Amino acid sequence: MIRRTTLLGLLALFVSPAWSQTAPQLDLPKVTLKAGMHLIHAQVASTPEQRATGLMFRSEMPANEGMLFVFEESAGQCFWMKNTLLPLTAAFVADDGTIVNLADMKPRTLDSHCSAKPVRYVLEMHQGWFAKRGIQAGSRLGGLPFEGRR
Template identity: 75%
Template sequence: MKKALSQLILAISLTAPALHTQAQSAPQTTLPRTSITAGMYLIDAQVAMTPREREIGLMFRKDMPVQEGMLFVFEQPATQCFWMKNTLLPLTAAFVADDGTIVNLADMKPMTEDSHCSAKPVRYVLEMNVGWFDKRGIKAGTRLSGRPFTPAK
């Protein structure tokens, strides 16, 4: 009995990490969405609000439609830093102030742990396919609009 229990505990301890890793190896595609505009361009953004959703972000995605992105929402403005561990797509991060103004942009290479940070404290980070902002002439100082950037009344 004692030996069977030890074997069961060992089997669980060996498979639990594999199950945890497996659960994290799929992209998250069912997050809520919001519409954001950048001048005449419409963005369909998934919204990552919880610490877990922000941690996974766009990891494991093999492709993303041109008009789609992910908006990371933090509880309060702070210096936000992003990396690309387990992220397969090259992305550009727009670090965005509360009023929707892009503070700075950072192109990020897939599968790297290089840190890309906001130039000042921000509450929002919008990730799009690399080159999306550049091809549309969207730079630091451009103001995005949409529900996340509308002050509460």
């Protein structure tokens, strides 16, 4: 009985980290952003681990929610959709909240989608969210991350 309990304990120790890497992250901090008159409720992915997982493995997401990826400094940022189930649009955003470029991204692909110039932020929303609201490159987002950076 002790041997079986020890084996189960060891199995849990090795299986748990692998499982956590395939589960969607749902407990990230949130921030409210503004895109014109529209509000966005975005989860914030600010650590390397959070950014690496992003919106992978999620089968649903509310209409006005997304994920804001925050990097330590502005740089060329590239995203792919290997384990992402939802079609998304990535907005590559400068420090002052100006959208540099947008990229529609197809689920479960390894296609690379990159910023047109160095950015510190990337906001992922449902594919078509920006287009349906007339938000395009040059539009400016508002909210706490961009305050005082204009």
